Amino acid sequence: MSQLASSSYPCNCNPPHSNRLPNKDDPENPNTDTPLITKPTEIEPENAEVSPIVKEAISIAKIAFPMILTGLMLYLGPLVSMIFLGRQGELALAGGSLAIGFANITGYSIPSGLAMGMKSICGQAFGARVTNFLASPCKEHDVLTNFNQVALIVLYILIFRAHEKTWGGFSMECFKEWKSLLNMAIPSCISVCLELWWYEIMILLCGLLINPRATVASMGILIQTTSLIYIFPSSLSFSVSTRVENELGAEQPRWARRAAFVGLSSAILLGCSALVFAITVRHKWATVFTQDEVIVKLTSTVLPIIGLCELGNCPQTTGCSVLRGTARPKVGANINLGCFYLVGTPVAVGLAFFAGFDFQGLWMGLLAAQMSCAVTMMVVLARTDWNFEAERAKTVTGTAAAVAAVDDSKNASAEKPQQAGIPKDP
Template sequence: MCNPKPSSPSSFLCSPTTRFSIPNKATDLYTDDQEELKRWPTLSEASEEIKAIGRISGPTAMTGLILYSRAMISMLFLGYLGELELAGGSLSIGFANITGYSVISGLAMGMEPICGQAYGAKQMKLLGLTLQRTVLLLLSASVPISFMWLNMKRILLCITLPLTYCSAISVLLHVPLNFILVVHFKLGIAGVAIAMIWTNFNLFLLLISFMYFSGVYKDSWVSPSMDCLRGWSSLLGLAIPTCVSVCLEWWWYEFMIMLCGLLLNPRATIASMGILIQTTSLVYVFPSALSLGVSTRVGNELGANRPARARISMLVSLACAVALGLLALLFTTLMRHQWGKFFTNDAEILELTSIALPIVGLCELGNCPQTTGCGALRGSARPTIGANINLGSFYLVGMPVAILAGFVLKMGFPGLWLGLLAAQASCAMLMFYVLCRTDWLVQVERARELTQTSVTDTPPSPLPLVGNLEEILCINDELVQSRSLETDPLISSTTQTLH
């Protein structure tokens, strides 16, 4: 149960004197009374919020399913090539996730809180400016990743709806590409990799074409200028913790693949792990879409000075996440004997997969709420808390349990998944605790400070009274960052008081 008396995120590890005082003039600027922050949403409010989140999460989930089918097709063709190729392909995909996709995905999520709160505050031009900065950031990160991938053999020897349409078209081309390269030209694993690269390129071209010809970018577009090279600290301050949070979770799965190599018959265990990771990727599509929806909704409501609405978005999304977790458990339990047959006919791989699938379903009971909770934290510009929760849960809880169960207790392959279950359970509980102890008045003040949509009493370190968030982020990045009220309840023991 959520605490009916909100408190700041730092309060449950800080001294009892910790408090946050709102200036008297600011009270007229809030559209919600404090009493609104102490009640549960009504059925009609929950229904309206589900519709609002669904308008964002629905097309996102469809896009995710379509893009997932691309990886599914690749795994099917790898299974067609044989057990060794399926295991080798799983390792290759895992390595790409560790060194590339997790980093790019995490950095890209850094723009969510800025864009969400800017949209709520009607700072439309900031959307285009943030997009330009993020593209430059991702290109900068892609250069060393590409160089590493191109030289990997040498290194290893040394040691929404339009998006859905574009994704569908690119994936439709993915099937014939795989068939031509793998079956016709006999390129094997290299053919699967080439097909994935070409499909990514097709998706990029289709998205760029849609944006250009539809004119959807016009309201938020700003011409490239030196502003793209300034104001990076605010973006990096959100992108880097988000990237760390994503990487910590993604890397755990690849760590499990490496542990599989130490078990008996590593070919079968690694191949089965690849199938199970594809299964979790399929299930992850839905909480990931829900996470994006709640991140956008929370950011919009905080930017518009509506803390009670942001809290309702968080509560409704967590309830939906629990329902998704139960559906995932039902799916993996009912399909445990049939699911592996989509990928391979090897009896040993099928047996390992059927044993572990119910444990995977239990993991999703924790994964769905914690993924959604991460979205709420991103929407309120608190990614550092999510990163610390993932670090503690996956590597201080999950990893020891996996090693203990898998190797010390001789449980083998299922023991590794019990480690993930322990990690997801602890992660979900910590995330739930942090969100229920959140003071949404603190968060709306932080958002209001960031977007500067109204004038407050003069603080100790005043911000320039301008209405343009682009100028604030460019000129006073360090000042805004230093005055951020974000604190990590897992490690901080300092008190903060804003007058």
């Protein structure tokens, strides 16, 4: 009877037999062990991928930080010299400023500018993985520049075996293709010299002001200050140009554009930091070099102007490096020529000698030059066709001919089976 009732009126209290053991965590088959209120399932956080912008910033920083340390160590020499000269008096400090300026004009600016031209070619060649191409401009550049620190550089190369992938041995090829190197090196040299020589011209103009000894001495302190600040945007610019060169050589125009964007954004942040630094230390900075009240006062009044100059100088320096990275140093040279000598110099002379601003007027001229230069650089970079620059990089590094040769060989090998009557593989 009970069997009949149970068969006529099926009940869920007696589920069909299953070989599977009950599981209290199985939501589809609840049982007496299943809790009425379940705990909310914990959502495991997904591993968020690092933003491409952050990756690019890290890549730039890895190159820039060692260069910053190197620049700071090289800066210590002139800094210590200026501090000792300041202890000797106003005249000694002014004479030291002229001596350092003469050294910049006659020596340092020229080889550093020539090295910029080699860097553009080598950076794109490295990005294109044409390692054998790197040795040729290096050999040519050794002939162009001086032999300072040659022994230490050669020793470093031998110890760390940096030459194994690039050095193909000495050959007569180092005397060929000088035109392509000079097309890069000479405009880069002119661009660097035009900017550095402008400061030296300002030192000479200081001798025509009301108090020449104090203004020349203060100019020396301020140039040392700008040299210290310049280490950071300069290192950033070398890093950004390297990234742009590598990506263009690797035929990645979008990544090259990203590197330029990250670099320029970082340069703006550096400019803001330099402005804060200049305003913060304006009353105490000159006392590191001298205790002369006139020089200290002149320096403190100009330091805020220098901070404003860095708002334009940092993006301008980085923008010029992007132009070098795209193998367009002539554009940078023309911009520097126009902004520093057709804008900055007339403004500096007019404000200093005719508008009554005296020493401050010279630095206002620098402010006009830097700002106009930065704006012009931004306009040029905004109109850059990165796909075209990636194609042009093939010509710079010689990879276009190599790719064409490979394509010709592929076409020739593809035609051979058809001529022999053998069908090609699909």
